[in-house]
Amino acid sequence: MINALNLVERVNDAVADSFVGRWFKLDGSGVPKERTGSRFTTEIRAGITTWASMAYIISVNAAILADSGGTCVCPTKDLCLTDDVYLRCVTEVRQDLITSTAATAALASFLMGLLANLPVALAPGLGLNAYFAYSVVGFHGSGIVTYGEALSAVFLEGWIFLVLSLLGLRQWLVRIMPQSLVVAVGAGIGLFVAFIGLSPSGLGVVGGSTATLVTLGGCKPENFVSDDLPFYCASGPLQSPTMWLGIFCGGIFTTLLMLYRVRGAILIGIFLTSIISWPRPTPVTYFPHTPVGDDLFNYFKQVVTFHKLDKIGNAIQFNYGNGHVWYALITFLYVDILGTYLKHTFISLRLISIDNQIRLGMIPPIPVDPTHFFLFNRTLYSMARFAGLRDPVTLDFEGSTVAYCVDAFTISMGALMGTSPVTAFIESATGISEGGKTGLTGMAAGFAFFISVFFAPIFASIPSWATGGALVIVGSLMIRSVRDIKWDYMGDAVPAFLTIIIIPLTYNIAYGVIAGVMSYVLINGIPLILRKLSNGRIIPPNYYEDSEEWVIPPGSILPYWIRRLLGRTTNEDTQSAGDKDSPSSLSNSLESRHDGENKVPNPAMEPVILEKDGERPGPPS
Numbered sequence: 001m002i003n004a005l006n007l008v009e010r011v012n013d014a015v016a017d018s019f020v021g022r023w024f025k026l027d028g029s030g031v032p033k034e035r036t037g038s039r040f041t042t043e044i045r046a047g048i049t050t051w052a053s054m055a056y057i058i059s060v061n062a063a064i065l066a067d068s069g070g071t072c073v074c075p076t077k078d079l080c081l082t083d084d085v086y087l088r089c090v091t092e093v094r095q096d097l098i099t100s101t102a103a104t105a106a107l108a109s110f111l112m113g114l115l116a117n118l119p120v121a122l123a124p125g126l127g128l129n130a131y132f133a134y135s136v137v138g139f140h141g142s143g144i145v146t147y148g149e150a151l152s153a154v155f156l157e158g159w160i161f162l163v164l165s166l167l168g169l170r171q172w173l174v175r176i177m178p179q180s181l182v183v184a185v186g187a188g189i190g191l192f193v194a195f196i197g198l199s200p201s202g203l204g205v206v207g208g209s210t211a212t213l214v215t216l217g218g219c220k221p222e223n224f225v226s227d228d229l230p231f232y233c234a235s236g237p238l239q240s241p242t243m244w245l246g247i248f249c250g251g252i253f254t255t256l257l258m259l260y261r262v263r264g265a266i267l268i269g270i271f272l273t274s275i276i277s278w279p280r281p282t283p284v285t286y287f288p289h290t291p292v293g294d295d296l297f298n299y300f301k302q303v304v305t306f307h308k309l310d311k312i313g314n315a316i317q318f319n320y321g322n323g324h325v326w327y328a329l330i331t332f333l334y335v336d337i338l339g340t341y342l343k344h345t346f347i348s349l350r351l352i353s354i355d356n357q358i359r360l361g362m363i364p365p366i367p368v369d370p371t372h373f374f375l376f377n378r379t380l381y382s383m384a385r386f387a388g389l390r391d392p393v394t395l396d397f398e399g400s401t402v403a404y405c406v407d408a409f410t411i412s413m414g415a416l417m418g419t420s421p422v423t424a425f426i427e428s429a430t431g432i433s434e435g436g437k438t439g440l441t442g443m444a445a446g447f448a449f450f451i452s453v454f455f456a457p458i459f460a461s462i463p464s465w466a467t468g469g470a471l472v473i474v475g476s477l478m479i480r481s482v483r484d485i486k487w488d489y490m491g492d493a494v495p496a497f498l499t500i501i502i503i504p505l506t507y508n509i510a511y512g513v514i515a516g517v518m519s520y521v522l523i524n525g526i527p528l529i530l531r532k533l534s535n536g537r538i539i540p541p542n543y544y545e546d547s548e549e550w551v552i553p554p555g556s557i558l559p560y561w562i563r564r565l566l567g568r569t570t571n572e573d574t575q576s577a578g579d580k581d582s583p584s585s586l587s588n589s590l591e592s593r594h595d596g597e598n599k600v601p602n603p604a605m606e607p608v609i610l611e612k613d614g615e616r617p618g619p620p621s
Helices: 002-016 019-024 040-054 057-066 084-116 128-137 147-167 169-176 179-198 241-259 265-277 291-300 323-352 376-386 400-416 428-433 439-453 464-484 490-506 509-533 560-565 571-579 583-593
Strands: 122-124 206-209 213-216 224-226 229-233 422-424 550-552 608-610
Touching: 002 019, 002 040, 019 040, 019 439, 040 265, 040 428, 040 439, 057 084, 057 122, 057 128, 057 464, 084 122, 084 291, 084 400, 084 422, 084 439, 122 400, 128 147, 128 179, 128 323, 128 509, 147 169, 147 323, 147 400, 179 464, 179 490, 179 509, 241 265, 241 464, 265 464, 323 509, 400 422, 428 439, 490 509
Parallel strands: 206 229
Antiparallel strands: 122 422, 206 213, 224 229, 550 608
């Protein structure tokens, strides 16, 4: 045992003293700003832990995107719900998406670790994939654009984000967005994702109704109203054995694992449900004795293989002459930017308000929102903060521009491989809690995703009722963010509520965003005009007490490389760059902001607070 420990220590010391150690700033490498406590074997273990926590996305993302039908064409207007030829094509699309999701996650995570030196893993995210599948392309291709045209919007989005990242605009937008609407978008998507998990695309608890639109589902196929109305129950709701299997194994059991903070709880629940569903002669089998079931079972028996992207590889259609493509692009950009605060509210509050004696390295794995859907910006900021790599004053971190560029580049590369936008995953917190501090953690997670590419038959054989429970759990985690909405001020509460409720009821994220923004402008714009015209005498009674304050952190809108090119760097830039890698400096700054329960502010660390119109004077006497 002692010899093994000595061997591990010698390996760690050798790697730290090599080029690898100096590039990743491992502890003992001797480079400036080396990351204290970072060791090679610890980083590898942290990367595998991160992969285990987020590997569920391989099957979940494929299942959601496959609902769009991909490149399959339905020749009739009934959405081909019972067309065996079309359903076989959709199955092949799902198999392609398994490979595409794993490959995209491998590329993105590896590049993030190699180039940005961050312990963060990336993959196609929940939320935007639902928007992509159900709102843009539509269920079985019933939306406004084709699958290939939607991919072209994602491809262009990546390059636009690359330019914004290089200019520093994307980072700046992250820090100036009003929080109430942003949090509401995330909560609304949480309800949306949970509804998908409860629908026939997941557990099947919710079914259709000709009278009330939705009602209890879960009936057996022989109890459907008709063949043209599958999942509309004429009788016998909640009798489907697969539904109850998904509820207890994929839902209740997974929740109990998360309750005890078991790493990879969602993945364990999904695979347990799947393993029970794989034997053929059972009521819950995923491989019934039908032509489609036989095809699925034959593919499953291959176990290890490399599946070519026959259906979605290079399916992108650069049809920018279609105005609907630009609509999809604008909403992708808008939703992606607008959602940048949500993950910050999950992790930042967890990190800075648990107790002022806690140290970042002692915080256990956090069973928080695994969707990270499209909230790359705030997830990345939160993970940098968790790892002790973020400057507490400017709220920026070393290599932020590179990290944003990697994200933007992999969004476009993912589109070429047929998948929706990539984002940073909040499950990276589990790897960081295992000691991950450098990019080696992200690279290890990326390599694990690369290995997953060759196990596509396993991931492709995960049934929808195995992932439905995970989606409901995701929704329950995302809805927690509504606590940060100023519910006592109607100017913030009503737009937020409209955003939250319209997203799931219309099955469209963009409609909820538009409703929220328009109502926010009207409800807050009219009082602003009245206040200006009356010189501050006509204001809502609780305006100063309960309305949301806009927080603009200090720091330049320009990234460091542009400031240096223009000769505008300052001593603060140098000092900030020298201190931001120190976990102790972050812990001290957090303690100075939050003194136990009293939360005594430190003026030197507090951001600038402005009123909605740029000023925040006190209430008139």
